[in-house]
Amino acid sequence: xxxxxxxxxxxxGTVVMGGTFDPIHHGxxxxxxxxxxxxxxxxxxxxxxxxxxxxxxxxxxxEQRLHMVQLGITGDPRLTVDxxxxxxxxxxxxxxxxIELREELGPNEPLIMVVGMDSFLSLPxxxxxxxxxxxxxxxVISRPGWEPDLISTxxxxxxxxxxxxxxxxQCAPSGKIWMESFTPLxxxxxxxxxxxxxxxxxxxxxxxxxxxxxxxHSLYK
Ligand code: ATP
Numbered sequence: 001x002x003x004x005x006x007x008x009x010x011x012x013g014t015v016v017m018g019g020t021f022d023p024i025h026h027g028x029x030x031x032x033x034x035x036x037x038x039x040x041x042x043x044x045x046x047x048x049x050x051x052x053x054x055x056x057x058x059x060x061x062x063e064q065r066l067h068m069v070q071l072g073i074t075g076d077p078r079l080t081v082d083x084x085x086x087x088x089x090x091x092x093x094x095x096x097x098x099i100e101l102r103e104e105l106g107p108n109e110p111l112i113m114v115v116g117m118d119s120f121l122s123l124p125x126x127x128x129x130x131x132x133x134x135x136x137x138x139x140v141i142s143r144p145g146w147e148p149d150l151i152s153t154x155x156x157x158x159x160x161x162x163x164x165x166x167x168x169x170q171c172a173p174s175g176k177i178w179m180e181s182f183t184p185l186x187x188x189x190x191x192x193x194x195x196x197x198x199x200x201x202x203x204x205x206x207x208x209x210x211x212x213x214x215x216x217h218s219l220y221k
Contacts, residue, residue, distance in 0.1 A: 013110035013170050014101065015044040015139075016082070018094055020189065021065050022058040023214065024072040025206045027187035029079070031141050034182035035114060036078050039166070044114075045082040046073065049092035054122055059193060060219050062086045071209040095128045095135075102135040102174075110170050111136040117146035117179075124153050133161055133177070137169045140179040144186035148179065196220035 017032060024046070032044045048065050052058065058065060066086055073079035084100065085092040094113065101111055113136045115123075120140040123129050132138065140148075150158055163169060163176035187205050195202050197220060202211055214220060 013039070013041050013112055014105055015039070015041050015112045015114060016047055016097075016101065016136075017044060017114040018047045018049060018085070018092070018097065020052050020055060020058050021046070021048045021069050022060060022189045023065065023068045023192060023206060023210055023219075025187045025189060025192055025210075026204070027143075027185040029072055029075070029207070030183050030185055031114070031116075032079055033076055035139070035141070035180075036076075038180070038182070039170070041078075041112075043078045043080050045080050047082045047085055047097060050086045050089050051091045053091050053093060053127065054119075054125060064217070064219065068210050068213060071213060072207050074209070075207065093127045095126070095131055098132060098135045108173055110173055112139050112169055113137070114139045114141060116141055116143040117148060118143055121146065121148075121150065121154070123157075124151065130157070133175050136174050137163075137172075138177045139169060140177065142179070142181040142184065144184045193220045 015035060017028065019028060021028065032046065035041070036044055046069050048062070048069050050062050066081065066083055069081045073081060085097055098111065098113060105111060113132065115138060117140060120138070158177055161175060161177045163178045166178050166180065168176050169178055192202050192205055196214060202214065
């Protein structure tokens with residue numbers, strides 16, 4: 001992960017990672033920290049959705065998922081949480097969130113949406129997906145078990161918009177896609193929920209504070 005990016009001063013740019021976070025786990029958190037270190041961004045915002053558009057209803061309330069994200073980010077002051085989708089309620093369309101952020105940031109600030117490879121592969125099923133690059137860049141991070149086998153529509157979209165280097169995400173406000181591999185952690189929220197259901201340990205998959213919160217509130221039983 002040694003690139004010219006690491007030798008530059010702290011970079012401008014707003015980085016967001018959306019998700020259901022049902023619950024947040026070390027796969028999310030380590031990826032976020034890897035991104036911050038690699039790009040030298042000041043901060044990364046985690047945006048828990050209210051109602052996911054591409055998955056079933058979350059198992060626990062939006063407030064509990066938000067609380068677990070807040071517990072999860074305490075280990076790194078560069079991580080922040082943005083509750084806008086929960087406050088907005090209704091189906092959480094990423095395009096709505098990115099347009100809102102773009103209005104707040106103004107036209108020039110780079111805005112980077114982080115998605116795992118599994119989410120990227122499903123992009124053509126997202127609402128108004130082709131408009132995402134009008135307002136943001138997309139940073140695709142690898143995820144164990146998911147290969148970049150893009151269906152033709154997505155492959156064409158990727159070829160048209162792929163950046164030549166990661167630095168391009170910081171040189172323009174929007175419009176580029178970059179794929180990057182970081183610490184491979186085969187952890188998923190479904191795995192955590194399944195383990196809880198079986199009354200097995202979730203230690204080392206989620207931060208201890210979250211493990212305690214899940215146990216104290218008997219979540220995912
Ligand atoms: P579930 O198992 O319930 O489907 P999940 O583990 O995929 O949940 P989400 O909250 O849906 O978690 O994921 C939010 C974002 O983080 C998505 O873009 C997803 O691809 C990415 N992500 C989740 N887990 C990892 C991981 N272990 N490594 C890299 N990216 C991840």
